[in-house]
Amino acid sequence: MREAPEASFWSVLSGRRSVRFYTPDRLPQGVVERLLLAAILAPSAHNAQPWRFVVLQDLRTRRRLVEAMARRWEREMRERGIDEKVIQVEVRFSLERFTAAPLLVMPCLTMEGMDVYPRPHQRRAEHTMAVQSVAAAIQNLLLAAHALGLGACWCCAPLFCQGLVRRILRLPRTWEPQALITIGYPRHHPPLPPRKALEEVLWVI
Numbered sequence: 001m002r003e004a005p006e007a008s009f010w011s012v013l014s015g016r017r018s019v020r021f022y023t024p025d026r027l028p029q030g031v032v033e034r035l036l037l038a039a040i041l042a043p044s045a046h047n048a049q050p051w052r053f054v055v056l057q058d059l060r061t062r063r064r065l066v067e068a069m070a071r072r073w074e075r076e077m078r079e080r081g082i083d084e085k086v087i088q089v090e091v092r093f094s095l096e097r098f099t100a101a102p103l104l105v106m107p108c109l110t111m112e113g114m115d116v117y118p119r120p121h122q123r124r125a126e127h128t129m130a131v132q133s134v135a136a137a138i139q140n141l142l143l144a145a146h147a148l149g150l151g152a153c154w155c156c157a158p159l160f161c162q163g164l165v166r167r168i169l170r171l172p173r174t175w176e177p178q179a180l181i182t183i184g185y186p187r188h189h190p191p192l193p194p195r196k197a198l199e200e201v202l203w204v205i
Contacts (some may be wrong), residue, residue, distance in 0.1 A: 012147045017192070019151025022184030027102055030070055031148060033193070035105070037123075038144030044133035051137045052175050054106040065168045066098040071138035072161050094157070101182035105141070106158060106165075108175040109134045134178050139179060151186035154179055
């Protein structure tokens with residue numbers, strides 16, 4: 001018996017997890033396009049669709065990017081006084097997760113097509129609307145990955161070194177890297193993380 005559309009929707013929504021470890025299996029042909037088609041179905045402010053996606057297929061470029069980001073992060077952790085053993089563990093895990101994932105997608109933001117305002121608070125609000133739009137596209141991508149039997153994890157590391165990322169990948173200056181999404185077949189099935197009760201996050205007026 002076929003699952004009802006609503007039941008199928010809730011199954012995808014409740015079953016998605018942040019998956020950090022993947023099997024080495026290659027993804028089927030066309031899966032990247034299907035994931036990105038799902039992403040661009042998201043709503044966006046003014047329908048400006050301020051998202052851009054970088055698919056990191058070249059392993060040497062990916063390695064160069066990941067190692068440069070790791071060096072920057074390592075230096076910044078030392079500046080914060082974090083224990084050296086902790087730094088090494090974090091850096092090693094970061095290198096592994098970004099180099100071992102079968103697929104790496106970097107969503108970026110552009111203000112091209114967004115409204116232009118004269119006042120700073122208006123410009124800040126418009127930029128926030130673009131961030132929200134890209135986030136909606138990322139969520140679509142994550143749900144599509146789960147629906148296709150894949151795992152994925154949303155990592156925000158590029159936000160801390162946007163200039164470095166742009167330089168290594170030779171991205172347009174108008175593109176703002178927002179995240180790295182690792183994607184592949186899950187090697188583990190994480191439990192549902194704790195969720196706040198609805199009453200804790202709801203204010204009815």
